[in-house]
Amino acid sequence: MAMVVDYKHDSSFPYWTSIRRRFDPDSPFFSSGNLERELLAKQVALDLTEDERNQLEKMIDNDARGVFCPIVGCGARLTSLEDFEDHYIARHTASCSVCSRVYPTSRLLSIHVSEAHDSFFQAKVARGYAMYECLVEGCDLKFKNYKGRQQHLVDKHKFPTSFEFFNKAHPSKKKRLKNQQKRRMHKKDEEASSKMEVENETIDGLVSAVSKLSTSDSSPSNISFGRRNARGLTFVPRSIHAPREKK
């Protein structure tokens, strides 16, 4: 019988070890059996109805305590563990329609969408506005860049240093293949410094126009982001000017 012996010394993961588990007599592990004991001892004398029996069984099953949702910031109280999956799907699977990343709250999803897919957001960032919100609800602090917000999360809110809000997503195989194709197409345009995706081509031009609108300073700022080869305003398509005139 073959045994796999692994020589990699990765000590940070708590590997499965097979050990005996012993419980004290008043451990919650035994409580359903204890309750059953008392019920059985008394039910002959007390002539419990079918309904009552079922109710009590249910109480024994659920431990009548319920469970709290463990997603950060949620705290919802669920009547049983079985309810958790439904709750999770209903409340914590907000997915981005652009890149399919999933977030546990609609607030985080909307922050992601702004930061990753919204050129207006990037424009403001470029102009020095503090746009990166703290992810912790109620904190309300804003930062000028991703790294600054990141540091705040680690320092102030004890997030793990390995945490990345905009992380490497691991989408399904289908999506991965699609992304790989896209990547190959745009490899030439890739800016090494930024990880931000802005996929729509025309938005690029819009942003330049918007940045022009929001300040009195008419000198073109050096905007460069995404994978487009943005060489300043000279490449703004004519069509962009049209909306302005309509105003």
Add this chain to the structure above:
Amino acid sequence: MADDSPASHRRDPIKSSVGNVAAQRRRQKAVTVGKERRESLFRAKRLCRVGATGDGDVSVEENDMITDEEGFLLDAQTSSAVGELKSAVASQGKGAMQKRVNALRELRRLLSKSEFPPVEAALKAGAIPLLVQCLSFGSPDEQLLEAAWCLTNIAAGKPEETKALLPALPLLIAHLGEKSSLPVAEQCAWALGNVAGEGEELRNVLLSQGALPPLARMMLPNKGSTVRTAAWALSNLIKGPDPKAATELIKVDGVLDAILRHLRKADEELATEVAWVVVYLSALSNFATGVLVKSDVLQLLVERLATSNSLQLLIPVLRSLGNLVAGDSHTTSTVLVPGHEITDGVIKVLVKCLKSDHRVLKKEASWVLSNIAAGSIEHKQLIYSSEAVPLLLRLLSTAPFDIRREVAYVLGNLCVAPTAGEGKPSLIEEHLVSLVQRGCLSGFIDLVRSADIEAARLGLQFTELVLRGMPNGDGPKLVEQEDGIDAMERYQFHENEDLRNMANGLVDKYFGEDYGVDE
């Protein structure tokens, strides 16, 4: 509630009778009494409604939901009964004894009528000092019996009511002596059992007053309701959390022999109470566990598990077995050796429990199996090739959560070799591959998704085994197929840091940038 359709217009049924109204009121009261009733049902105390000797003079009310008026009346009757008792106790001369017995009997009837006896009224009227007086040495048996019965039911309810028995304890303990008549001793044991069932504080009082030795001796005869009541009272007395009482009990002369005798021969009712004594002996006292493991008790437990179908008996017997396996490595290393007949017997009865309809049996049997599976390679092979595995695989996908968690422990333990000092335990590839091929991975990924920390941890640990140990690097693919990546990614915003790190670590290691690129 606004419903305008004439069809649903409510009218009081013309044929309403007194019975209907009363029934309705009872049902309403039942809802409010619900909580109180539940608490009383779950207490480790027992009301005495019918005499120990099968006394037929009490008509037990079938309808326990007494109305407010009836309750008020009962309280008043109780107060006056206590008053009667007071004058009876004070009186002397001819007929005084009979007067006392009559007064006690009346009070006892009132305290035995319903599920919620008028204890508060009795205490307020000053019943305890009078009952204590009635327990004095030399009193006639009938008087002792009735007084002890009253005290039994006073002690069966709320904590403060049970505590009120403190002045009576030394006398109740004294009447357990071998010179007392059996019915009297039994009734006193019952009262003391209720007191012990209240909590640690009162247990310690009883132990320091020497309640244990006489109760232990009452368990020695072969049969009788007294033996059963004494066993039940003892189980309440030794349940700890201090293991001292359990250790003391097993040392009493004749107790071990009596336990074995009863487990072997007694009727199911007595065997049940004795099994609960073994539960507490084996859960609390290492000394008692050691003594028990060296005796025949394991064989007797297996026999009871094999032959009985009474849930009441099976629960403590199974748990005793579980405690003996969990509490002493000697059990699996020396007694339950693979190849021995008894070991096959144990696996067989555990399989029987897995097949049962009862949640407690399935859960605790899985726990016992997980501990046996935590033994040597031979133990793991034994379980792996037994009837248990197909049952466990099915339970992993269909059973309620608490059972699934225990089943996970068994299956995981089958896949890792015994812990040998430092470092990562090695995998048992044959078992891992087979179990994964038979579909257990989805059950574990489900646990990863659970809100229960322990279960999620198990799920992630098993996932790691699969990622690491499946041959040909198949692990990541298999995990992905079961939506494992998605399940692990949920942990990015989970409040538990350990689980976050575990999940993130696995995802980073096995599903990094390069994952799937070659395909």
